[in-house]
Amino acid sequence: DVKVTQSSRYLVKRTGEKVFLECVQDMDHENMFWYRQDPGLGLRLIYFSYDVKMKEKGDIPEGYSVSREKKERFSLILESASTNQTSMYLCASSSTLRQGWNTEAFFGQGTRLTVV
Amino acid sequence: AQSVTQLDSHVSVSEGTPVLLRCNYSSSYSPSLFWYVQHPNKGLQLLLKYTSAATLVKGINGFEAEFKKSETSFHLTKPSAHMSDAAEYFCVVRGSSASKIIFGSGTRLSIRP
Numbered sequence: 339d340v341k342v343t344q345s346s347r348y349l350v351k352r353t354g355e356k357v358f359l360e361c362v363q364d365m366d367h368e369n370m371f372w373y374r375q376d377p378g379l380g381l382r383l384i385y386f387s388y389d390v391k392m393k394e395k396g397d398i399p400e401g402y403s404v405s406r407e408k409k410e411r412f413s414l415i416l417e418s419a420s421t422n423q424t425s426m427y428l429c430a431s432s433s434t435l436r437q438g439w440n441t442e443a444f445f446g447q448g449t450r451l452t453v454v
Numbered sequence: 455a456q457s458v459t460q461l462d463s464h465v466s467v468s469e470g471t472p473v474l475l476r477c478n479y480s481s482s483y484s485p486s487l488f489w490y491v492q493h494p495n496k497g498l499q500l501l502l503k504y505t506s507a508a509t510l511v512k513g514i515n516g517f518e519a520e521f522k523k524s525e526t527s528f529h530l531t532k533p534s535a536h537m538s539d540a541a542e543y544f545c546v547v548r549g550s551s552a553s554k555i556i557f558g559s560g561t562r563l564s565i566r567p
Contacts, residue, residue, distance in 0.1 A: 380559035443555050445498040
Protein backbone atom coordinates (compact mmCIF):
# COMPACT_ATOMS: atom_id res chain seq x y z
CA ASP A 339 0.00 0.00 0.00
CA VAL A 340 1.12 3.51 -0.78
CA LYS A 341 1.87 5.46 2.30
CA VAL A 342 1.98 9.24 2.54
CA THR A 343 2.88 10.38 6.01
CA GLN A 344 2.55 13.88 7.39
CA SER A 345 4.62 14.63 10.43
CA SER A 346 1.88 16.15 12.60
CA ARG A 347 -1.91 15.75 12.83
CA TYR A 348 -2.43 18.91 14.86
CA LEU A 349 -0.25 21.98 15.20
CA VAL A 350 -0.71 25.30 17.01
CA LYS A 351 1.65 28.15 16.15
CA ARG A 352 1.89 31.84 16.92
CA THR A 353 1.55 34.63 14.40
CA GLY A 354 4.89 35.44 12.83
CA GLU A 355 6.46 32.05 13.51
CA LYS A 356 8.17 30.10 10.74
CA VAL A 357 6.33 26.81 10.33
CA PHE A 358 7.51 23.61 8.66
CA LEU A 359 5.10 20.90 7.55
CA GLU A 360 6.77 17.68 6.49
CA CYS A 361 5.53 14.97 4.15
CA VAL A 362 7.12 11.65 3.24
CA GLN A 363 5.98 9.08 0.65
CA ASP A 364 7.27 5.56 0.23
CA MET A 365 6.28 4.73 -3.38
CA ASP A 366 9.09 6.44 -5.31
CA HIS A 367 6.56 8.85 -6.82
CA GLU A 368 7.97 11.77 -8.75
CA ASN A 369 5.06 14.12 -8.15
CA MET A 370 4.21 15.57 -4.79
CA PHE A 371 1.61 18.17 -3.88
CA TRP A 372 0.56 20.46 -1.04
CA TYR A 373 -3.07 21.51 -0.73
CA ARG A 374 -5.03 23.41 1.84
CA GLN A 375 -8.63 22.51 2.53
CA ASP A 376 -11.16 25.06 3.75
CA PRO A 377 -14.96 24.63 4.07
CA GLY A 378 -16.77 25.50 0.85
CA LEU A 379 -13.52 25.94 -1.09
CA GLY A 380 -12.50 22.35 -1.62
CA LEU A 381 -8.81 21.60 -1.93
CA ARG A 382 -6.68 24.39 -3.32
CA LEU A 383 -3.23 23.66 -4.68
CA ILE A 384 -0.43 25.58 -2.99
CA TYR A 385 2.64 24.09 -4.70
CA PHE A 386 3.61 20.94 -6.47
CA SER A 387 6.89 19.30 -7.31
CA TYR A 388 7.54 17.05 -10.29
CA ASP A 389 11.08 16.07 -9.37
CA VAL A 390 13.78 16.65 -6.79
CA LYS A 391 14.53 20.37 -6.47
CA MET A 392 11.79 21.15 -9.02
CA LYS A 393 8.65 22.99 -8.06
CA GLU A 394 5.78 24.92 -9.54
CA LYS A 395 3.36 27.33 -7.97
CA GLY A 396 -0.20 26.25 -7.58
CA ASP A 397 -3.22 28.49 -7.27
CA ILE A 398 -2.44 30.04 -3.87
CA PRO A 399 1.35 30.12 -3.30
CA GLU A 400 1.48 33.49 -1.50
CA GLY A 401 2.92 33.21 1.99
CA TYR A 402 4.27 29.71 1.37
CA SER A 403 7.43 28.12 0.05
CA VAL A 404 8.45 24.49 -0.45
CA SER A 405 11.53 22.35 -0.41
CA ARG A 406 12.22 19.03 -2.10
CA GLU A 407 15.79 17.93 -1.47
CA LYS A 408 15.02 14.21 -1.61
CA LYS A 409 12.52 12.37 -3.77
CA GLU A 410 10.52 11.00 -0.87
CA ARG A 411 10.20 14.22 1.14
CA PHE A 412 8.31 17.42 0.37
CA SER A 413 8.20 20.22 2.91
CA LEU A 414 5.81 23.15 3.09
CA ILE A 415 7.12 26.27 4.79
CA LEU A 416 5.07 29.15 6.13
CA GLU A 417 7.62 31.94 6.22
CA SER A 418 5.71 34.03 8.75
CA ALA A 419 2.50 32.40 9.90
CA SER A 420 -0.66 34.46 9.88
CA THR A 421 -4.14 33.73 11.22
CA ASN A 422 -5.55 33.40 7.70
CA GLN A 423 -3.29 30.39 7.22
CA THR A 424 -5.26 28.46 9.81
CA SER A 425 -6.45 25.48 7.80
CA MET A 426 -6.17 21.77 7.08
CA TYR A 427 -3.08 21.02 5.01
CA LEU A 428 -2.96 17.90 2.86
CA CYS A 429 0.05 16.37 1.17
CA ALA A 430 -0.28 14.01 -1.80
CA SER A 431 1.93 12.06 -4.16
CA SER A 432 1.40 10.43 -7.54
CA SER A 433 3.27 8.88 -10.42
CA THR A 434 4.04 10.80 -13.57
CA LEU A 435 4.27 10.28 -17.31
CA ARG A 436 7.01 7.67 -17.40
CA GLN A 437 5.37 5.77 -14.59
CA GLY A 438 1.80 6.14 -15.85
CA TRP A 439 0.60 9.72 -15.79
CA ASN A 440 -3.02 8.92 -15.39
CA THR A 441 -2.81 7.52 -11.91
CA GLU A 442 -4.46 9.07 -8.96
CA ALA A 443 -3.03 11.03 -6.07
CA PHE A 444 -2.52 9.37 -2.71
CA PHE A 445 -3.09 11.53 0.31
CA GLY A 446 -1.74 11.85 3.80
CA GLN A 447 -4.08 12.21 6.77
CA GLY A 448 -3.65 15.95 6.92
CA THR A 449 -2.26 18.48 9.38
CA ARG A 450 -4.72 20.80 11.06
CA LEU A 451 -2.79 24.00 11.65
CA THR A 452 -4.08 26.71 13.94
CA VAL A 453 -2.30 30.07 13.99
CA VAL A 454 -3.07 32.16 17.05
CA ALA B 455 -5.01 24.80 -18.47
CA GLN B 456 -7.53 22.71 -16.67
CA SER B 457 -10.35 23.34 -14.26
CA VAL B 458 -13.27 21.52 -12.73
CA THR B 459 -16.69 22.76 -11.60
CA GLN B 460 -18.97 20.93 -9.24
CA LEU B 461 -22.39 22.28 -9.93
CA ASP B 462 -23.96 21.63 -6.51
CA SER B 463 -22.42 22.48 -3.17
CA HIS B 464 -25.00 20.38 -1.30
CA VAL B 465 -27.23 17.51 -2.39
CA SER B 466 -29.81 15.86 -0.13
CA VAL B 467 -31.57 12.62 -1.05
CA SER B 468 -33.67 10.05 0.77
CA GLU B 469 -32.21 6.68 1.60
CA GLY B 470 -32.89 4.22 -1.21
CA THR B 471 -33.27 6.88 -3.92
CA PRO B 472 -30.77 7.63 -6.71
CA VAL B 473 -27.79 9.93 -6.26
CA LEU B 474 -26.50 12.35 -8.91
CA LEU B 475 -23.49 14.57 -8.24
CA ARG B 476 -22.61 16.79 -11.18
CA CYS B 477 -19.16 17.70 -12.44
CA ASN B 478 -17.98 19.61 -15.51
CA TYR B 479 -14.36 19.91 -16.51
CA SER B 480 -12.15 21.93 -18.78
CA SER B 481 -8.84 20.63 -20.07
CA SER B 482 -6.51 21.39 -22.95
CA TYR B 483 -5.55 17.75 -23.14
CA SER B 484 -7.42 14.50 -22.96
CA PRO B 485 -7.87 14.47 -19.21
CA SER B 486 -7.83 11.94 -16.47
CA LEU B 487 -10.79 12.40 -14.17
CA PHE B 488 -11.37 11.15 -10.66
CA TRP B 489 -13.93 11.19 -7.89
CA TYR B 490 -12.79 11.18 -4.28
CA VAL B 491 -14.87 10.85 -1.13
CA GLN B 492 -14.11 12.28 2.30
CA HIS B 493 -16.10 11.12 5.31
CA PRO B 494 -16.17 13.41 8.36
CA ASN B 495 -12.76 13.63 10.02
CA LYS B 496 -11.36 11.06 7.62
CA GLY B 497 -8.83 11.16 4.81
CA LEU B 498 -9.55 11.29 1.08
CA GLN B 499 -10.45 8.00 -0.58
CA LEU B 500 -10.50 7.33 -4.31
CA LEU B 501 -13.96 6.27 -5.52
CA LEU B 502 -13.20 5.81 -9.21
CA LYS B 503 -11.13 7.12 -12.11
CA TYR B 504 -11.45 7.63 -15.85
CA THR B 505 -8.28 7.13 -17.86
CA SER B 506 -9.46 7.02 -21.50
CA ALA B 507 -10.55 3.41 -21.53
CA ALA B 508 -14.29 2.74 -21.06
CA THR B 509 -16.42 5.87 -20.76
CA LEU B 510 -18.59 4.31 -18.04
CA VAL B 511 -16.46 3.76 -14.98
CA LYS B 512 -17.47 1.67 -12.01
CA GLY B 513 -16.10 2.46 -8.58
CA ILE B 514 -16.37 1.29 -5.03
CA ASN B 515 -19.56 1.16 -2.95
CA GLY B 516 -21.84 0.98 -6.01
CA PHE B 517 -20.86 4.35 -7.48
CA GLU B 518 -20.24 4.89 -11.15
CA ALA B 519 -19.51 7.83 -13.45
CA GLU B 520 -19.82 8.44 -17.15
CA PHE B 521 -17.33 10.46 -19.17
CA LYS B 522 -19.11 12.54 -21.81
CA LYS B 523 -16.63 14.42 -23.95
CA SER B 524 -19.27 16.32 -25.92
CA GLU B 525 -20.71 17.70 -22.68
CA THR B 526 -17.35 17.91 -20.86
CA SER B 527 -19.03 16.19 -17.94
CA PHE B 528 -18.16 13.43 -15.50
CA HIS B 529 -21.21 13.05 -13.27
CA LEU B 530 -21.22 10.61 -10.36
CA THR B 531 -24.25 8.37 -9.81
CA LYS B 532 -25.50 5.64 -7.54
CA PRO B 533 -28.82 3.83 -8.02
CA SER B 534 -29.75 3.64 -4.35
CA ALA B 535 -28.37 5.84 -1.59
CA HIS B 536 -27.30 4.42 1.76
CA MET B 537 -26.91 6.31 5.02
CA SER B 538 -23.17 5.54 4.95
CA ASP B 539 -22.84 7.53 1.69
CA ALA B 540 -23.19 10.80 3.59
CA ALA B 541 -19.87 12.55 2.97
CA GLU B 542 -18.14 15.20 0.88
CA TYR B 543 -17.37 14.28 -2.73
CA PHE B 544 -14.70 15.87 -4.90
CA CYS B 545 -14.37 15.77 -8.67
CA VAL B 546 -10.75 15.98 -9.80
CA VAL B 547 -9.05 16.60 -13.16
CA ARG B 548 -5.51 15.99 -14.28
CA GLY B 549 -4.00 17.00 -17.60
CA SER B 550 -0.92 15.58 -19.20
CA SER B 551 2.47 14.46 -17.93
CA ALA B 552 3.68 15.90 -14.66
CA SER B 553 0.79 18.26 -14.30
CA LYS B 554 -1.29 19.71 -11.56
CA ILE B 555 -4.13 17.76 -10.03
CA ILE B 556 -7.05 20.15 -9.65
CA PHE B 557 -9.95 19.64 -7.25
CA GLY B 558 -13.48 20.91 -7.49
CA SER B 559 -14.97 22.78 -4.55
CA GLY B 560 -16.80 19.68 -3.34
CA THR B 561 -20.39 18.50 -2.97
CA ARG B 562 -21.73 17.61 0.43
CA LEU B 563 -24.11 14.65 0.18
CA SER B 564 -26.74 14.27 2.91
CA ILE B 565 -28.98 11.21 3.20
CA ARG B 566 -32.45 11.53 4.75
CA PRO B 567 -33.80 8.44 6.57
